[in-house]
Amino acid sequence: MNTTLIIGAGGVSRVVVHKCVQNADVFGKIVLASRTKSKCDDIKSELPDADIETYALDADNTQEITDLINKVKADIVINVALPYQDLTIMDACIATKTDYLDTANYEHPDEAKFEYKLQWAKDEAFKKAGIMGLLGSGFDPGVTNVFCAYAQKHYFDEIHTIDILDCNAGDHGYPFATNFNPEINLREVSANGRYWENGKWIETKPMEIKMVWDYPEVGPKDSYLLYHEEMESLVKHIKGLKRIRFFMTFGASYLTHMKCLQNIGMLGIEPVEYKGQKIIPIEFLKTLLPDPASLGSRTKGKTNIGIVAEGIRDGKKKKIYIYQVSDHEACYKEVNSQAVSYTTGVPAMVGAKLMLEKVWYKEGVHNMEEFDPDPFMEELNKQGLPWKIQEL
Ligand code: NDP
Secondary structure (H helix, E strand, O other), X not given: OOEEEEXXXXXXXXXXXXXXXXXXXXXXXXXXXXXXXXXXXHHHHOOOOOOEEEXXXXXXXXXXXXXXXXXXXXXXXXEOOOHHHHHHHHHHHHHHOOEEEEXXXXXXXXXXXXOOHHHHOOHHHHHHHOOEXXXXXXXXXXXXXXXXXXXXXXXXXXXXXXXXXXXXXXXXXXXXXXOOOHHHHHHHHHOOEXXXXXXXXXXXOOOOOEEEEEEOOOEEEEEEEEOOOHHHHHHHHOOOOOEEEEEEEOOHHHHHXXXXXXXXXXXXXXXXXXXXXXXXXXXXXXHHOOOHHHHHHHOEOEEEEEEEEEEEEOOXXXXXXXXXXXXXXXXHHHHOOOHHHHHHHHHHHHHHXXXXXXXXXXXXXXXXXXXXXXXXXXXXXXXXXXXXXXXO
8 A cells, every 4th residue: 555745734735635535545545744733633634534644844854854754654755845845855755765746846945946957957866766756746837737748749740839828716805815825926926027939038027918818717817927837848848839928817906915015025035134033024924914725715716727729730720728627616615725726736646646556657857748648637537627628
């Protein structure tokens, strides 16, 4: 029987644990470890019949992680802590020869870089240890990469342009809150935008480029160009690509709050002196904002995330849209989490399932689009994230 170590006990983790328990024949015993053990115990209490052990763990400490992996004899580590912990957890996986999966690229707490470089650099060490690392197995990155691979495999000889379109039309009733970890979310959306065209990255000011996209089952929404990490690996792996962009929807209230917070420096990641103490503005802001995990019960509406790919097949132009719609209330009903955590947690479980079943298995450190998309797409349909394809 397998043992699955899940690190982190936030919104995404709750979904991963529920979904792994639904697939207990593959995941076996669940070990849930995070900084605050009581949060692990809360999740465990929702699943009284499941085989779950909980531990307190400082995932910034490689030795502590190594000791826990050895103690519980984990077959795989699912990292759904924060991007700051990616490298320490990967190092513990190398030391213990244990497979690894995460949902977000490594970030340094003092410097937002949004890049895979330091994780890709561990490829050799993973190969030497005879283990696999799957990077970015959430929705975006994650499912969006798989959608691109599926389009490439079944619909195109060559894909020329890709737009990734991420819409969250959920309403939680607060004037301002983030749907996942506020620090990570606000760093991402307040940074300069960037897209890739003809082999070069083109930088934009934050929210400089806007379009309106009519999202099926949601309706037309203002969508803003952002940089998003899956583009870094997709430009390497999708052949013939000439342009890739990423758009995300934001409501007027969110944008107004964000602009004000940014103007007064509340999104800063540099320490400032306050009453003789150093504080980091964005970390302080996090303590004031609603905990994303608490939004679940009050969020209504849908998410729609997908890709539009354009290219050629048999010499003819072709354009397709692959997307997935989730309903916040339905997600909450199933696993006590809103759709943003749900759409991240389900693909994390699916990626880990395919690794444990050796359906997706290659030693080294890999991104999602490097694997056959078909089994992943089939699992999405079975595990709560059914998708659709339109020819445009
Ligand atoms: P949360 O903030 O809700 O949860 C993070 C968890 O990690 C918390 O339980 C936290 O513990 C724990 N943690 C933080 N630091 C440590 C540490 N040093 N040691 C042990 N545990 C630690 O975040 P989310 O659940 O919303 O997000 C989880 C991950 O998913 C993030 O990496 C995020 O970027 C990613 N994500 C990916 C998406 C995708 O589509 N690919 C979309 C959304 C999120 P404590 O509670 O004690 O602070």
